[in-house]
Amino acid sequence: MLKKRFLLIPIGAVVVALLSYRLAGFDGANSRPNRPAAAVVQDPVTQPGLPAAGTAIGAADISDTDSRISFWQARIKANPKSDAQYQYLGQLFALKGRQTGDVAQYALATQAFEKAIELFPGNVAARIGLAVNLVTLHRWSDAIDQGKQILQSDLRAIGAVAVIGDASLEIGDLDTARAAFETLRQKADGPSVESRFARIAFLTGKTDQAIQILDGAAQSAADLNGSLEEQAFYHYSAGEYRFSKGDVDGAEREFESALGTLPNYYLALAGRGRVAFARGDVEGAIGFYRAAVAIIPKPELLAYLGDLYAVKGDQADAEEQYQAVEFIAKLSEIQAQVFNREIALFEATHHRATAHAVEIAVAELETRKDIYGYDAAAWALYNDNQADKALAPAQRAQLLGTQDPKLLYHLGMIELALGRAADGQGHLRDALALNPGFDPLGAAAARQALGQ
Amino acid sequence: MPKSQVPRLAAVATAAVILAIGLAPLGVGAADHLDSPTVSALGSTDLTDVYAYSTNDSTRTVLIANVNPGAGVLPNSTTLFGTGVQYNITVDTNGDANPDVTYLLRFAAGSPQTVKIWRNGVLWGAGTTGQTIVLASGTKLWAGLRDDPFFFDLDAFKGNILGASNGRMLCDANKVDFFKGLNVSSIVLLVPNAELGGNGKTVGVSANTAVQKAGKWVQVDQMGRPGINTVFNNHLVAGDASVNSVKELFNRTLPSEQAGLGFKANVIATLKAVSTAFAHPYTDAEASGLADVLVPDVLTYKVGDKTGFLNGRRLSDDVIDTLLAVGANTPGASDCIANDSTFSGSFPYEGTPN
Numbered sequence: 001m002l003k004k005r006f007l008l009i010p011i012g013a014v015v016v017a018l019l020s021y022r023l024a025g026f027d028g029a030n031s032r033p034n035r036p037a038a039a040v041v042q043d044p045v046t047q048p049g050l051p052a053a054g055t056a057i058g059a060a061d062i063s064d065t066d067s068r069i070s071f072w073q074a075r076i077k078a079n080p081k082s083d084a085q086y087q088y089l090g091q092l093f094a095l096k097g098r099q100t101g102d103v104a105q106y107a108l109a110t111q112a113f114e115k116a117i118e119l120f121p122g123n124v125a126a127r128i129g130l131a132v133n134l135v136t137l138h139r140w141s142d143a144i145d146q147g148k149q150i151l152q153s154d155l156r157a158i159g160a161v162a163v164i165g166d167a168s169l170e171i172g173d174l175d176t177a178r179a180a181f182e183t184l185r186q187k188a189d190g191p192s193v194e195s196r197f198a199r200i201a202f203l204t205g206k207t208d209q210a211i212q213i214l215d216g217a218a219q220s221a222a223d224l225n226g227s228l229e230e231q232a233f234y235h236y237s238a239g240e241y242r243f244s245k246g247d248v249d250g251a252e253r254e255f256e257s258a259l260g261t262l263p264n265y266y267l268a269l270a271g272r273g274r275v276a277f278a279r280g281d282v283e284g285a286i287g288f289y290r291a292a293v294a295i296i297p298k299p300e301l302l303a304y305l306g307d308l309y310a311v312k313g314d315q316a317d318a319e320e321q322y323q324a325v326e327f328i329a330k331l332s333e334i335q336a337q338v339f340n341r342e343i344a345l346f347e348a349t350h351h352r353a354t355a356h357a358v359e360i361a362v363a364e365l366e367t368r369k370d371i372y373g374y375d376a377a378a379w380a381l382y383n384d385n386q387a388d389k390a391l392a393p394a395q396r397a398q399l400l401g402t403q404d405p406k407l408l409y410h411l412g413m414i415e416l417a418l419g420r421a422a423d424g425q426g427h428l429r430d431a432l433a434l435n436p437g438f439d440p441l442g443a444a445a446a447r448q449a450l451g452q
Numbered sequence: 453m454p455k456s457q458v459p460r461l462a463a464v465a466t467a468a469v470i471l472a473i474g475l476a477p478l479g480v481g482a483a484d485h486l487d488s489p490t491v492s493a494l495g496s497t498d499l500t501d502v503y504a505y506s507t508n509d510s511t512r513t514v515l516i517a518n519v520n521p522g523a524g525v526l527p528n529s530t531t532l533f534g535t536g537v538q539y540n541i542t543v544d545t546n547g548d549a550n551p552d553v554t555y556l557l558r559f560a561a562g563s564p565q566t567v568k569i570w571r572n573g574v575l576w577g578a579g580t581t582g583q584t585i586v587l588a589s590g591t592k593l594w595a596g597l598r599d600d601p602f603f604f605d606l607d608a609f610k611g612n613i614l615g616a617s618n619g620r621m622l623c624d625a626n627k628v629d630f631f632k633g634l635n636v637s638s639i640v641l642l643v644p645n646a647e648l649g650g651n652g653k654t655v656g657v658s659a660n661t662a663v664q665k666a667g668k669w670v671q672v673d674q675m676g677r678p679g680i681n682t683v684f685n686n687h688l689v690a691g692d693a694s695v696n697s698v699k700e701l702f703n704r705t706l707p708s709e710q711a712g713l714g715f716k717a718n719v720i721a722t723l724k725a726v727s728t729a730f731a732h733p734y735t736d737a738e739a740s741g742l743a744d745v746l747v748p749d750v751l752t753y754k755v756g757d758k759t760g761f762l763n764g765r766r767l768s769d770d771v772i773d774t775l776l777a778v779g780a781n782t783p784g785a786s787d788c789i790a791n792d793s794t795f796s797g798s799f800p801y802e803g804t805p806n
Contacts, residue, residue: 071525079628081618082607091527120616189665222561223536223664230528 065096083120086112090129097136099229101266101296103338106133124150128159135167138337140367143167158187165196172370174200174400191217195234198241203371205401207245214238218257232262239271244404246435248278266295270304278437282312285440299325299342303349307440322350340364344376349441354384371397371407379410387417405431405438409446416449425450495520496534497661499675500636501602502541502751504657504764506645510756513643514801515555516767517541517659517675520637523597531597533559533567533581533637537661538669541641544656545649549708549748551658553647557595557639567595584799591643592799598638599803601767601795605787606630622776623788632792633806640800645755652757656750657764658707673703676750677762678771680719707748719743723779730780742778767795767802 072089079085090112097105110133116126127150134143144167150160165180178200184193195217201210218234239254252275258268273288289305306321329343340360347357357380365373378394381387394411412427428446437443496519503516517539524531533539538558542551556570564580569587579585581596605627611620620626645651660674675681681702705713723739734742745752753764761769768791776785793803 068525068527075633079607079626079630081611081620081626082630083610083616083618084606084630088522088525088527095527119618120610120614122614122616220536223534 062096062099065092065099068092069096081119083116083118083123083126086116086119087123087126087129090116090126094129094133094136095229101298103137106136109133124154124157125159128157128163131160131163135163135170136338138170138368140167140171158184161187162192162196169196169199170370171368172373174203191220191230191234194220195237198237202241202244203400203402205403207241207403210241211238214241228262229265232258232265232268235261236265236268236271239268243271243274243278243435244438246433248275248435248437251275264295266292266301269295270301273304273308274437277308277440278435280437282308282440286312293321297324297328299328299339299346302328303342303346304440306350311440311444322346322352326352341372341376344380348376348380348383351383354380358384358386365393371400371402375407375410378414382410382414382417387414390414391418403434405434406442408434409438409442412446413449495523495526495529496532496637497537497663497672499659499661499673500600501678502657502659502675502765503601503767504751504753505760505766506756506758506764507642508758510651510758511645513645513648513753513755515541515543515641515643515657516802517639518598518600518636519639519661521600521634523635523637525634531635531637532563533557533565533595534661534663535559535561535565537663539639540660540662541639542658542660543648544658544707544750545653547654547656549656549706549750555641559595564596567593569593589644589647591641591647593642594638594640594800596638597635597805598800599793599805600631600634600636601791601793601802602631603629603770603789603791603793604631604772605789608787623786627788629789629792635805638800638802640802642799648755651755653755654752655755656707656748656752658750671704671706674705674707674749676707676748677746678765679775680746680749702749707750710748716740716743716747719746723781726779727781730782730785732781734781738781767791767793 069089069092072085072092076082076085076089090109093105093109093112097103097109110130113126113129113133116123117130127146131143131146131150134140134146144164147160147164147167150157151164154160161180161183165177165184168174168180169177181193181196181200184196194213198210198213198217201207201213214234214237218231218238221231221234235254235258239251239258242248242254243251251271255268255271255275258265259272262268269288269292273285273292276282276284276288286305286308289301289308293301293305302321302324306318306325309315309318309321325343325346328339341364344357344361344364347353348361358377361373361377361380365377374393375397378390378392378397381390381393391414394414397407398411408427408431412424412431415421415424415427417424428450431438432443432446432450435443498519498521500518500521501516502518503514505514506512507514519533519539520529520531522529535558538556540551540557541555543553544550545552554570554572556573558568559581560566562580564582566578566580567585568578569576569585571587576591577585577587577593579593583594585593587593605620605622607616607618607630608620608622608624608627610616611618612622648655656676658674658676660671662669662671664670701713702710702715705715720736720739720743723734723742724736727734727739751765752762757763760766761771761774765771770786770790772789773786776787777783779785795801795803
């Protein structure tokens with residue numbers, strides 16, 4: 001399993017480390033936190049006091065969520081006939097899933113929602129919770145079906161509208177997504193609605209508009225006293241888009257804001273790592289990524305950390321991260337389904353199981369035809385020596401005009417491989433113009449291909 | 453029951469779930485969606501109860517507005533007032549359903565939060581939450597976290613009346629107060645009666661919350677009497693698919709405009725249906741007369757009168773029993789749940805938080 005080496009945290013990350021109190025617990029001897037011993041748990045959903053099976057993989061601070069879970073579990077024990085209590089419990093498990101990256105929490109959330117619906121079929125919030133879980137687990141068409149069913153029984157169920165919009169966006173159906181979000185805007189308001197438009201803006205090449213929307217969303221969330229996680233997310237997202245267009249300083253400010261709001265927010269830690277790399281501070285980047293990975297060891301974080309080690313010339317550490325990614329790929333069907341795109345990209349980029357990368361990327365394209373799905377398929381084909389088949393999907397990935405350096409880099413490399421020198425060089429230059437430090441391996445490969 | 457309690461907690465949860473879906477961090481390159489955070493904003497704008505009652509010596513009136521149902525324990529709820537939210541307690545003293553006295557509160561970030569209060573547009577005072585603030589004319593203000601004073605067997609109501617399959621009936625062996633152990637964020641005002649037109653004056657008390665949209669303050673919730681929205685804007689009169697739209701509209705409508713929007717018809721239809729189901733049907737005239745009282749949704753109160761609900765509302769008044777009796781036209785209808793909060797004889801009266 002993952003070994004946690006002693007963290008050499010550079011000065012730049014000291015503040016972060018102080019705030020991320022959980023990091024203090026790591027030393028060379030510890031393996032990753034053990035799962036709770038398999039005590040016989042009759043009903044993991046409602047067992048008070050015990051961590052639910054499959055509790056936090058990493059070290060995200062979930063003490064507040066856990067205490068709320070315990071609160072409702074105790075009340076369920078005293079009053080088992082309340083659908084509302086199961087609904088709250090389900091929502092808290094889903095929240096915990098988001099905070100810890102532990103996909104198993106969503107299974108618990110599903111159980112809790114189903115129990116709520118059993119007690120009161122009219123509990124729309126629980127039905128929406130189930131539909132949201134389907135989105136999380138990448139069951140897009142099931143999610144859309146559920147969303148539509150809920151709307152038929154309750155026009156006001158805006159949560160269902162959001163499910164339909166989000167799932168449609170994930171499978172590349174921009175028109176349905178946009179329509180759903182417009183409906184959301186009519187029926188509700190607030191940063192949660194506006195931020196969805198930010199994503200569409202970015203996808204359609206309007207990065208500045210996306211940033212503007214998210215800046216507004218962060219402010220609104222603060223004014224309405226929204227949750228810290230929500231506020232941090234908007235700052236983080238704004239940071240991502242700023243980074244995409246090469247505004248590294250701006251990105252760093254956003255990631256710092258996110259961390260100021262939510263001290264151990266792993267996404268913002270990773271963001272700061274990317275900023276560090278873009279500035280040439282590989283050691284600093286490694287520090288941030290180790291912190292992020294310690295909280296939630298997601299494949300994309302592990303892969304990036306591995307790449308940082310590779311850039312540094314530390315092949316052994318790089319390999320350790322890469323093997324962790326491969327381990328996750330094998331973990332469980334559910335994990336694989338949720339992470340298969342990251343895994344395909346990883347396997348393609350690092351030339352590990354390129355045929356498998358093609359297989360999973362092309363298979364996913366059947367049900368999920370968004371631009372990043374086309375990009376993953378294109379990159380997998382290219383790295384599997386099938387550049388000729390890679391061109392069409394790579395071009396398809398550019399259809400919306402998204403200003404994402406990674407998409408442009410992939411397209412450029414494929415075009416060069418097919419002898420389309422002018423196009424290829426143009427796209428590689430575009431990628432580097434957006435952000436010369438967009439990726440540890442990719443930026444270097446692009447420069448090399450351009451003969452720089 | 454307070455109109456907010458039955459669909460309210462569900463509605464908070466419904467909207468809170470909107471965000472449990474991802475926005476992809478495209479810069480990370482994985483192009484996979486992330487689960488974005490859920491929203492908690494609604495709790496801070498969500499009114500749970502409004503109270504208005506006389507002090508024992510009939511010289512002053514207590515006005516209370518509570519928000520933040522399940523403060524701090526519902527998913528993503530907090531124990532704080534919203535910093536971008538306007539909290540209004542209004543008193544109509546001349547019977548036209550338009551406010552004549554408006555207390556407006558705003559809160560800032562921090563712990564404790566600073567609070568400012570305006571009276572009819574004039575800044576009246578400031579302080580922090582958890583502190584008694586003395587204002588001109590002897591009015592006192594207190595804002596902060598309190599034990600939720602409301603009491604109701606929500607699950608029995610769902611089982612008995614809303615068709616839940618939970619095996620619960622009102623007053624059965626498993627009766628339980630759903631709201632015991634929960635907290636709310638509370639605004640408490642102690643106002644000299646002269647401020648409200650003097651003893652004997654019949655006034656209408658109401659509360660509302662507003663947020664800014666495109667630079668304008670827009671009402672998002674309002675409340676006068678308990679239970680009105682819950683009981684009378686229901687599946688029966690609005691149909692399953694539209695009922696939440698109707699409730700939403702009611703929340704966003706000023707009391708002075710409610711009569712013109714068909715809500716009276718909902719009240720009449722509900723009174724007739726429920727009373728018939730309890731074998732004591734209201735006549736058209738009776739139902740209509742009641743509807744005229746219940747809409748507009750303001751808490752009518754005779755200044756200085758200590759009687760209690762339907763005259764104003766005291767903390768320990770069993771509004772559920774009253775509403776069940778009225779709705780069913782059956783005196784004695786009850787959920788068999790009594791007040792279980794400990795109130796104080798001195799300001800700010802509500803119980804300390806759980």
